[in-house]
Amino acid sequence: xxxxxxxxxxxxxxxxxxxxxxxxxxxxxxxxxxxxxxxxxxxxxxxxxxxxxxxxxxxxxxxxxxxxxxxxxxxxxxxxxxxxxxxxxxxxxxxxxxxxxxxxxxxxxxxxxxxxxxxxxxxxxxxxxxxxxxxxxxxxxxxxxxxxxxxxxxxxxxxxxxxxxxxxxxxxxxxxxxxxxxxxxxxxxxxxxxxxxxxxxxxxxxxxxxxxxxxxxxxxxxxxxxxxxxxxxxxxxxxxxxxxxxxxxxxxxxxxxxxxxxxxxxxxxxxxxxxxxxxxxxxxxxxxxxxxxxxxxxxxxxxxxxxxxxxxxxxxxxxxxxxxxxxxxxxxxxx
Numbered sequence: 001x002x003x004x005x006x007x008x009x010x011x012x013x014x015x016x017x018x019x020x021x022x023x024x025x026x027x028x029x030x031x032x033x034x035x036x037x038x039x040x041x042x043x044x045x046x047x048x049x050x051x052x053x054x055x056x057x058x059x060x061x062x063x064x065x066x067x068x069x070x071x072x073x074x075x076x077x078x079x080x081x082x083x084x085x086x087x088x089x090x091x092x093x094x095x096x097x098x099x100x101x102x103x104x105x106x107x108x109x110x111x112x113x114x115x116x117x118x119x120x121x122x123x124x125x126x127x128x129x130x131x132x133x134x135x136x137x138x139x140x141x142x143x144x145x146x147x148x149x150x151x152x153x154x155x156x157x158x159x160x161x162x163x164x165x166x167x168x169x170x171x172x173x174x175x176x177x178x179x180x181x182x183x184x185x186x187x188x189x190x191x192x193x194x195x196x197x198x199x200x201x202x203x204x205x206x207x208x209x210x211x212x213x214x215x216x217x218x219x220x221x222x223x224x225x226x227x228x229x230x231x232x233x234x235x236x237x238x239x240x241x242x243x244x245x246x247x248x249x250x251x252x253x254x255x256x257x258x259x260x261x262x263x264x265x266x267x268x269x270x271x272x273x274x275x276x277x278x279x280x281x282x283x284x285x286x287x288x289x290x291x292x293x294x295x296x297x298x299x300x301x302x303x304x305x306x307x308x309x310x311x312x313x314x315x316x317x318x319x320x321x322x323x324x325x326x327x328x329x330x331x332x333x334x335x
Contacts (some may be wrong), residue, residue, distance in 0.1 A: 002028045003332075004075040006108065007082030009039035011186045012123070012220055017044060019224040021052060027098045028052045030073050032066075033082065034059040034100075038187045042316060070115040073130050077119040077231060080108055083158075087151045087187055088129075091275055099155035102161070109165045109173070122162040122229055124177040125215070126241070127152035131278035132216065138284040141177070141239045159239075166237040173238040174230055181182065181284050183220030183302070184309040188317050190255070195254060196310045197322035198318050209273030211251030214280040218244030219297035229293045240291075243283030245300045256300075260307050266300050282305035 003020065007013045008031035020027055033039045035057055047053050058065045060082050069075075082104060084090065084097045086128045105122065116135045129139040130146030146159075165171040186193045195205040226242040234240060250254075258267060310317060 001032070001075070002075045004030045004032060004069065004073065004078045005291065006032045006078070006080045007034060007039065008055075009043055010081060010085075010192075011038075011043075011183075012181055012223060013081035014040075014043035014185055015183060015220045016224045017053070017080070018047070018189055018228060019221065019228065021047065021050065023228070025052070028054075030054050030056060030069060030075060031102050032056045032058055032060065032069060036084075036086070040185075041322065042319070043185045048150065052283045056225070056271055059100075060108055060318050061099060063107050064109045065328070066107055067114065067203060068243055070111050070117065074115070075117065077121065078084060078108065078112055078117055079121045079123070079227065079231065080105065080125045083123070084152065087149045087254050088189075088274060090149055090151035090154070090263040094154070096287045097150050097154040097181075101151075102157045105161055109171065110160060113169050113171050118235075119231065120150055120162065120165075120171060120173045121131065121227065122158060122173060122175045123174050123227070124159040124239075125152065125155050126177055126179045126243070126283050127278070127283045128156040128177060129281070130177040132282065134280050136280075138243070138282040139241065141287055151238040163237070163239075172236040172335055174236060175233045176227055176230055176242055177239060177283065178223050178226070178242040179216035179218045179244055179281060181218050181220045183306055185316075186306075186311070188320055191250065192253065192257070192306065193310060193317065195257050196261070197321065199257065199263050199267060200314065202249055203265050204269040205254060205257075206271045207250060207254055207275075208271060211254060211268075212279075213277060214249050214282070216243045216245050216282050217248055217253075217299060218242060218295065219299075219302040222297055224301050225296070226288055226293050233240065233291050238287075240288040241283040241285045242288060242293075243285040244295050244299070245285070247280075248299075256303060257307065258297075260304065281298035
């Protein structure tokens with residue numbers, strides 16, 4: 001099988017590429033990535049020479065490039081990770097989010113339709129459902145969308161475009177909506193890696209508001225396995241929630257990391273809450289579980305594994321936080 005992966009230098013995309021090459025040694029992967037600040041080539045530096053892997057630098061909004069790749073490579077399926085994904089950045093400015101997450105998705109769908117791609121997997125998010133009360137049940141796939149940030153609105157738009165192309169053009173699309181992922185290679189602007197790396201540098205951690213916002217946490221390799229299940233066994237036109245069954249407040253996450261790194265609560269710096277900060281996300285994953293998928297990683301042991309990874313890969317995240325890793329871009333890809 002030949003896969004076109006968009007955004008494969010990002011956190012989840014790079015982990016998925018490793019997962020596929022490990023599980024399916026005969027598969028071939030084309031990785032299309034624009035290499036924005038969060039698309040770190042060091043994430044896959046050790047597999048750059050793999051004969052089953054090819055990297056293409058480019059933007060998903062580039063119609064000519066996308067069509068050229070589909071025409072020449074003829075992938076069996078597209079797994080569309082590429083997205084601007086940080087809520088705080090979307091609040092500061094929504095333009096990049098609309099361009100990449102909406103326009104870019106439309107370009108990818110049009111190209112897949114033109115070239116009759118056999119399967120198109122759109123990677124969405126639990127944030128499209130919006131805020132749900134603490135006492136409410138978990139979000140289901142047919143629940144209404146109520147996104148509340150420019151980021152989640154842009155992802156909801158791409159999500160619905162995928163649905164529309166299935167219904168209108170009979171393009172075989174499938175949507176996955178996962179909860180908050182955590183694991184190795186996560187860019188240190190997100191909460192967990194930011195807090196871990198700050199504490200490793202003996203710095204305080206900025207906790208929004210009262211810290212009682214609730215998220216469902218999913219280990220990234222469990223998400224990769226779920227996407228694999230959907231890719232091979234999912235039903236065209238359907239959406240699948242992928243949750244970790246690990247609802248935690250941000251305060252609980254902070255406490256876990258503090259304890260693991262031998263720090264006390266004096267390292268918490270409570271900061272003004274994010275505008276429009278959703279209180280709770282939670283997913284009902286019963287639909288994908290009927291396909292045989294279950295999250296395998298225990299939260300405590302997976303978190304310990306994640307923290308150890310950041311301890312053991314300080315060079316990776318220090319280059320990111322200092323900006324040094326951008327020099328690698330220029331040396332390798334901007335000659």
